Amino acid sequence: MFPIPVSVLTGFLGSGKTTLLNRLIKEPQLADTAVIVNEFGEVSIDHALVERATDGIIELAGGCLCCTVRGELVDTLSDLVERLRDGRIAAMKRIVIETTGLADPAPVLHALMAHPMLVRTLRLDGVVTTVDAVHGARTLDVHPEAVKQVAVADRLVLTKTDLADPAGVADLRAALHSLNPNAKIREASRADDLVSLLACGLYDPETKSVDVQRWLGRAAHDDVHDDHHHHDHGDHHHHHDTSIRTFSLTHPGPIPSAAVEMFVDLLQASYGERLLRMKGIIELSEDPAHPLVLHGVQTILHPPARLPKWPEGTRGTRMILITKDVPEDYVRKLFAALTSRPAVDTPDRAAMTDNPLAIAGLKI
Numbered sequence: 439m440f441p442i443p444v445s446v447l448t449g450f451l452g453s454g455k456t457t458l459l460n461r462l463i464k465e466p467q468l469a470d471t472a473v474i475v476n477e478f479g480e481v482s483i484d485h486a487l488v489e490r491a492t493d494g495i496i497e498l499a500g501g502c503l504c505c506t507v508r509g510e511l512v513d514t515l516s517d518l519v520e521r522l523r524d525g526r527i528a529a530m531k532r533i534v535i536e537t538t539g540l541a542d543p544a545p546v547l548h549a550l551m552a553h554p555m556l557v558r559t560l561r562l563d564g565v566v567t568t569v570d571a572v573h574g575a576r577t578l579d580v581h582p583e584a585v586k587q588v589a590v591a592d593r594l595v596l597t598k599t600d601l602a603d604p605a606g607v608a609d610l611r612a613a614l615h616s617l618n619p620n621a622k623i624r625e626a627s628r629a630d631d632l633v634s635l636l637a638c639g640l641y642d643p644e645t646k647s648v649d650v651q652r653w654l655g656r657a658a659h660d661d662v663h664d665d666h667h668h669h670d671h672g673d674h675h676h677h678h679d680t681s682i683r684t685f686s687l688t689h690p691g692p693i694p695s696a697a698v699e700m701f702v703d704l705l706q707a708s709y710g711e712r713l714l715r716m717k718g719i720i721e722l723s724e725d726p727a728h729p730l731v732l733h734g735v736q737t738i739l740h741p742p743a744r745l746p747k748w749p750e751g752t753r754g755t756r757m758i759l760i761t762k763d764v765p766e767d768y769v770r771k772l773f774a775a776l777t778s779r780p781a782v783d784t785p786d787r788a789a790m791t792d793n794p795l796a797i798a799g800l801k802i
């Protein structure tokens with residue numbers, strides 16, 4: 439039964455991790471796979487979006503997998519191993535951990551390679567990193583986490599090549615190759631043999647760049663000093679990058695599609711690529727029985743999808759926004775106005791619809 443191979447699935451915000459995971463777990467050969475997804479934000483959306491009828495999906499709540507819930511990841515894995523040992527759960531062939539898009543993968547890998555109990559029972563079997571072909575190059579320039587995710591990978595999966603300009607894709611491939619010459623690059627649209635994507639062999643930091651070895655070393659250092667100086671390691675940019683914020687918006691009742699459209703249009707027009715990620719499950723007035731799933735990734739709004747029914751009988755609208763330099767207060771007021779829940783000093787939807795940009799007291 440042991441050691442159980444563990445795959446880490448990482449990649450920047452909205453780069454297609456869950457989409458790939460959904461394809462993977464449908465493969466019959468991967469039927470006995472436990473999936474651990476890292477939930478971000480206060481409301482649960484990711485769980486609803488991983489398409490699996492049975493359980494076997496474990497959610498880690500709150501924040502970034504690499505820092506705040508690293509302890510929780512270790513606890514979850516230890517607990518899983520315990521339950522396997524005494525037969526409380528059926529044997530599994532593999533564990534897949536999907537990190538959040540902003541996660542620095544180094545501490546997660548370090549935990550898997552250095553934790554005394556986990557190294558005996560689990561075997562890190564590779565890191566798969568998704569890279570969005572539309573935004574990838576720019577994201578690598580702006581977000582150091584994205585560079586690390588690429589650098590630690592065994593396999594790089596290019597997503598959204600169907601939406602990208604081919605010359606840009608060629609440049610991106612070259613950039614990826616120079617960041618991580620040993621990783622195989624595949625296109626999600628062509629990845630027919632999905633199972634082989636996961637089986638990478640024992641994870642070997644030696645084949646990675648010198649930077650990766652330094653990052654992993656740094657993660658070890660973090661462990662030793664965990665209690666004392668949590669936040670003073672320069673590599674943890676997202677802790678210090680206070681301009682990046684995650685917040686959620688909820689509304690208990692249905693929302694007209696025109697209001698949803700206006701909300702998303704205004705946000706995208708105003709903030710563009712600063713709207714790093716938007717993810718929502720929406721109860722539409724026009725069709726409340728079928729949840730609408732919205733995915734925004736920087737400047738792109740993907741075609742909305744419908745779920746056949748509400749997960750766990752929950753209705754209403756939940757949205758998660760991950761933003762850079764976007765005033766949360768403005769977004770909240772806009773959402774309140776469009777959902778006809780006027781906050782103090784905020785006009786209602788009718789007033790907004792007439793002249794949405796002229797909201798008293800609101801500046802973009």
Ligand SMILES: Nc1nc2c(ncn2[C@@H]2O[C@H](COP(=O)(O)OP(=O)(O)OP(=O)(O)O)[C@@H](O)[C@H]2O)c(=O)[nH]1
Pocket residue numbers: 449450451452453454455456457458537538539568597598599600601626627715717733735740741
């Ligand atoms: N056209 C196209 N869309 C894709 C592709 N891969 C993913 N998407 C879309 O991109 C959006 C985001 O995909 P997800 O799989 O949720 O991305 P993620 O990396 O899990 O996102 P996070 O929740 O931020 O971690 C969804 O609307 C997907 O349908 C692709 O290869 N082509």
